[in-house]
Amino acid sequence: MRVVLFFVMAVWLHPVSSQTLQIMGSDEGFMPFYYGSELKEGILVEVINDFTMETGISADFLPMARKRQAWALERGLANAVFANPLWMPLPDRMHAVGPLLTWRDRVFAQPGLKTDSFDDLEGGICLRRWFVYSDRLEERIGSRLVRHDAYNTQQMLQMFLRNRCDYIVMNEMEFRFLAQLGSIDPDRYRTELIDAEWPVYLGILKTETALIEAAEAFFTTYKIDVEAMLPGLPRPGL
Structure with missing residues (x-):
């Protein structure tokens, strides 16, 4: 009886720092937010490192193809992901902490072109294959x-x-990061046209109540200044 009681108390008093935040990231990486071998570099990696130092909770980034992220959550391979709630895997089973930052897809143009509105765009445009853009574009x-x-x-x-x-x-931020690596002034190409903009959250499985409480407490006061962090990021192996 004493052994059973001791076991129950040990589980109840089990410290949150013994748990692990297992965060999925696209296996292709997303500079400057996470990139490199095993996704060990980037802004969100540094943010989570600060979270670990503050809370004592260990954290790992797990490269995972987007189409397999729901599967990874169901199999217990991961318990968290950075995403917009609209595209979060298993949205009904995830608790969204944040928003932590804003994702913004901007139109950049060759110098001298008129870009007051999307109606001004005429000529050639470089885009990612299979990537979804706004209807107006x-x-x-x-x-x-x-x-x-x-x-x-x-x-x-x-x-x-x-x-x-x-x-x-x-x-x-990806444009600015890659431009600074090549000593290019990103403001030379910047326009005021925004193609897409959405908030980014840290989604954690609702069953991970201790991790959720720790993340909510940490990000209540922790603010991410993406642009200020760019100069200190390591150069990726392109």
Whole structure:
């Protein structure tokens, strides 16, 4: 009886720091938020490192193809993901902490082009193959815009910087990060046109109540300044 009672008390008093936050990330990476071998570098990685230091809760990033993320949650391979609630795997089973930052896809243009509105866009545009863009942009492709597809953002940016297209649509911070690596002034190409914008949350399985409580408490006061963190990020192995 004493052994059973001791076991029950040990489970009840089990410290939250012994649990692990297992965060899925796209196996392709998402610079500058997470990238590199086993997704060990990036803004969100540094944020979670701060979370670990503050709470004592260990955390790992797990590369996982998007179409397998729900499967990974169901199999217990992961218990968290950074995402917008609209595209979060198993949304009914996830608790969203945040928003933590804003994802913003901006239109960048060759210098001198008129970009007061989407109606001004005319010429060639570099985009990612199989990537979904806004309806207002898609409806101009084929009529006023000629689409040039790239397999990833690095190739897309290279095409743009080599003047193979007039415009490019990229995550704003990713463009700024890659531009600084090449000593390029990103503001030279920046426009005020936003193609998509949404908040990013840390989704945690609702069954992980201790992790949820720790994350909610931590992010109540912790603020992510993405642009300020860019210069200190390690160079990716492109």
